[in-house]
Amino acid sequence: xxxxxxxxxxxxxxxxxxxxxxxxxxxxxxxxxxxxEELGQVEVYDLIMHNEVTDDGSDWPSITVYxxxxxxxxxxxxxxxxDAPGIT
Numbered sequence: 001x002x003x004x005x006x007x008x009x010x011x012x013x014x015x016x017x018x019x020x021x022x023x024x025x026x027x028x029x030x031x032x033x034x035x036x037e038e039l040g041q042v043e044v045y046d047l048i049m050h051n052e053v054t055d056d057g058s059d060w061p062s063i064t065v066y067x068x069x070x071x072x073x074x075x076x077x078x079x080x081x082x083d084a085p086g087i088t
Contacts, residue, residue, distance in 0.1 A: 018060070041071060
């Protein structure tokens with residue numbers, strides 16, 4: 001019998017605000033970097049970039065970041081009440 005997977009990973013998706021500059025990849029990367037720094041000590045596993053085309057034909061990229069906290073304490077501090085249980 002195989003052992004069930006018991007690890008947990010967090011993720012978030014971010015894009016630029018709609019409007020002028022929504023298609024700026026450099027601005028999006030800066031926003032992502034700021035968000036990652038605000039998370040504290042994390043290990044980033046993957047970044048996946050997506051591109052949505054709006055109704056008017058404009059590009060609207062987003063990036064999904066997959067990460068984990070490097071310590072249990074930080075994960076529990078940042079976890080909103082009522083959310084999934086902390087890392088065990």
